[in-house]
Every structure is written in C-alpha cells, then in structure tokens.
Amino acid sequence: MWHAHFAKVLGERVHEQEQPIYLVTDAVDSPYTKQGYSSAFNDFIRTTVKNPDLRALLDYKPSVIESKIIIHIGKLKERNLAPSTINNYCEAIFHFFEINDVHINTKKKGDSSLKTSLISIQLIDHIQ
DSSP states (O other): OHHHHHHHHHTOOOOTTOOOOOOTTTTOOOHHHHHHHHHHHHHHIIIIIOOOOHHHHHHSOHHHHHHHHHHHHHHHHHTTOOHHHHHHHHHHHHHHHHHTTOOOOOOOSSTTSHHHHHHHHHHHHHHO
16 A cells, blocks of 8 residues: 555556556447447547557546547547537447546636537538
C-alpha cells in the first residue's frame, strides 16, 4: 500500500484494482449499431488518439478527453461528413466513455464544449 502512495506522489500510474475495460460494442444489441460504433470508435483511436492503449485513454482527465473529441469533430468536419454522421461518430465515442464510467460533460457553457462544437457544425452546414 505504501508503494501506491509514493507512486502517486511521484506521478506514476497505479491501478490497485483495475476495472475491466468495456469495448465500444459492449451493451449494444443491434449488429448494425455494433458495426457502426466499432468503425466510428476505431476511427477516433486511429486518427485522433493515435494510441491503441484503451487503459491509457481512460486514464486521461475528462477535460483532456473532451479536447480530443473536439479535435476529432474538427477532423470529421474537414472530411466533409454530414452533421448527422458526425453526431453518430460522437455517440459511439460517448458510449465508450459512458460504459467505462468516465463522465464526459457535453453540456458545458462556452465555446469549447462538445455540444457547442456539434451545434456549430450543424448551423454552419445549414447556412451553406
């Protein structure tokens, strides 16, 4: 136990009792949703996170995860994906964090919130 205390002081990662990592397709019944979630989440990992270590991803602070999602939304927009498609990608990402008990705040006020990013994408596309 003392090792865990000193490791935290030194900034090392310590998982005394690691929780299992649930996959993005866990708790999804529909095979079509599983396929879509898997594809969307793998795209997030491959293009934005760039590290397949899900434990490392789950260890980030929620604010860092939110920033990565906002960056990913921008990348999806650059690929000229429809707002509804971008929303579906985000639903898969949100599902992964939700089933792994990581709270992602999509209702913050301010320009950097996930909700603001999604709404601005839809408004810009509607105006164009």
